[in-house]
Each structure stands twice: as C-alpha cells, then as structure tokens.
Amino acid sequence: MKHVCKFICVAALVIGAAGVSAVAGDVKVDPKIESYQKVSGVAGNLNSVGSDTLNNLMTYWAEAFRKIYPNVKIQIEGKGSSTAPPALIEGTSQLGPMSRKMKSKETDAFEKKFGFAPTNFGVAIDCVAVYVNKDNPIKGLNLEQVDAIFSKTRKHGAAANIETWGQAGVDGALADKPISIYGRNSASGTYAFFKEKAMEKGDYKDEVKEQPGSASVVNGVAKDPAGIGYSGIGYKTSEVKVVPLAKEGTDYAEASFENAMNGTYPLGRTLYIYVGKKPNEALPKLVNEFLKFVLSKEGQEIVIKDGYGPLPAKTVEVLLKKLQ
Numbered sequence: 337m338k339h340v341c342k343f344i345c346v347a348a349l350v351i352g353a354a355g356v357s358a359v360a361g362d363v364k365v366d367p368k369i370e371s372y373q374k375v376s377g378v379a380g381n382l383n384s385v386g387s388d389t390l391n392n393l394m395t396y397w398a399e400a401f402r403k404i405y406p407n408v409k410i411q412i413e414g415k416g417s418s419t420a421p422p423a424l425i426e427g428t429s430q431l432g433p434m435s436r437k438m439k440s441k442e443t444d445a446f447e448k449k450f451g452f453a454p455t456n457f458g459v460a461i462d463c464v465a466v467y468v469n470k471d472n473p474i475k476g477l478n479l480e481q482v483d484a485i486f487s488k489t490r491k492h493g494a495a496a497n498i499e500t501w502g503q504a505g506v507d508g509a510l511a512d513k514p515i516s517i518y519g520r521n522s523a524s525g526t527y528a529f530f531k532e533k534a535m536e537k538g539d540y541k542d543e544v545k546e547q548p549g550s551a552s553v554v555n556g557v558a559k560d561p562a563g564i565g566y567s568g569i570g571y572k573t574s575e576v577k578v579v580p581l582a583k584e585g586t587d588y589a590e591a592s593f594e595n596a597m598n599g600t601y602p603l604g605r606t607l608y609i610y611v612g613k614k615p616n617e618a619l620p621k622l623v624n625e626f627l628k629f630v631l632s633k634e635g636q637e638i639v640i641k642d643g644y645g646p647l648p649a650k651t652v653e654v655l656l657k658k659l660q
Contacts, residue, residue: 365636368649372632379407383429386420389568390433417525432610435525455613461645463569463591464603466579476580476588491536518556518565519544570643
C-alpha cells in the first residue's frame, strides 16, 4: 500500500515546497476544486514521455480519462525526466511529465525550435524520501550525514565519508556493516533533485547502485538489510522505512506536507507536466481536456490514490487560467 500525504490547505502555497505525511487515509481534495465536466469532440492519440516518478500517476489518469472518452488512445513512457524535453521538441509526445523543472539548456533548445518557451503545470506534491530497510533502527539523519553517505565530494561539510552504519549512529549488529547505497540513473529528475538539494550539487559515490526506476530503488533497499536509497514518497512499501531528516542544527522532521511547507523537511518538491503551448493560443482540445481532468476533483483524488499530495484550490485556479 502506497504512502499518502497529509494534505493541509495553505492559502499562500509556494508550489515548489511540498511533501507528505506518515498518516494514511486522512487526505482529502480541497473541496473548492471542481469536478471535471465532460465535453464533446474529444478523441485521438495522446503520447506522454518523461518521468518515472510520475509513470504510475500518468497511467491512473489515462485510465480514468479513457473511461470518459473511449475514443482516446494514450501511450505512456516513463524512463526519466530528461527524456521529456527531447520528446516535446521532436514532436513524439504532447505531454512531458517531469519530477523537476526543466534546465535552462532544455528550455533554450525548445524555444530555439518553436520560438516560445514550454509551459509547465504543477500537478501533484511529493517528498523525496530517504529509505532504509524496515529493520534498520536508525532514528534520523541530518543533511550533512546524508551527503557523507551518498556523495564523495561532501559539499555539506562533513569531515569524512560515512561508510558503515555505526558511523551513521546505528548500534547493534548493523553497526559494522558497510552501507549499501541505491540511487537512480542520470536520466532521472529525482537523481538531479537529490544531487542538488541533498548533496549541494556534489558528485555521487562510485559505489551507488544505479537503478532504472523508483520502484527498483525501494525494492533494492527492501531486500538489503544494510541498504539505503532515495525515491519519491509514493513508492513507499511496508518493507522499507522512511528516515526523518534534519537541516543542520534542527530536529529530525518526518516527510510530511506540513513539514515541507514550514521548511523543516528539506526535500519537498512539485511534480510537473510540460506542454508546448503557444502564447495566447489554446492547446489542442485533447491535451487541454486531459490537463483539465488532472486539475479536477477526480484528477486530484487520483493523486491521493497514488500516494502524493493534492494541490490547493488556489493553485488549481491559477493553473487553469494558464490553459486559457
């Protein structure tokens, strides 16, 4: 069962700061978000290429959307956020889901071809979690320790690498065990996000076992008593434990929406869908209606189902205006 976030409606949401809570079943869509209204004339093929983190969520949205519009065919490919910009540029997809914002070189390449920048829509809220095996007794880590475990450059200032669980503060039988590190490959937006936020843009250790997807990271840690890895909170299972994190000089904070919003949890983020929208022109009807569905009551209920945090109504209102 996937981990779901505790949603708290914050009027002045900064869309880049968000997360999830350890309490399942208490999440509700903002009641001010309206239900989706079916329209006529929606048919055709829709392609999505991009984020692995969003792969399940895009699939759930597609399944629900096709129940409304049976004449729509949707193809989804989720190999990593870095695959989204080229697919949009080459015209092989209309939707580019990404777990990070596009880099300047990606937006520049898009704009060079089309003469305008791509448009992003924040669609869900996530926390990047640090996972350990469920039997690991660790109480928490600060970012300096996280950096010293995953990075060989230690830009957070740690004096030495952390190579065993005892060096990370774990007692008992695990203390002398080398830490077994799992991560994503460089095509992943989560790889880039973690590198920037947890490692101050430092270099990953050579020992990191790069995995092709988010679920693979979690599965690796679940089977490895000495394992540690990072992935979106929506991929949590009962076989792993989410490690509370702390900024230097602060208490450990759970991976919750509230903690990410107040700044105590350091790895909150927004998940995006990018599209090529010409200024002052509407998107093609099929793309436009799919995004309206994603931002509807039903679409945000699917966000909760997949273990992420839904958007506040005020944010949805702003995003819907971008579709006009």
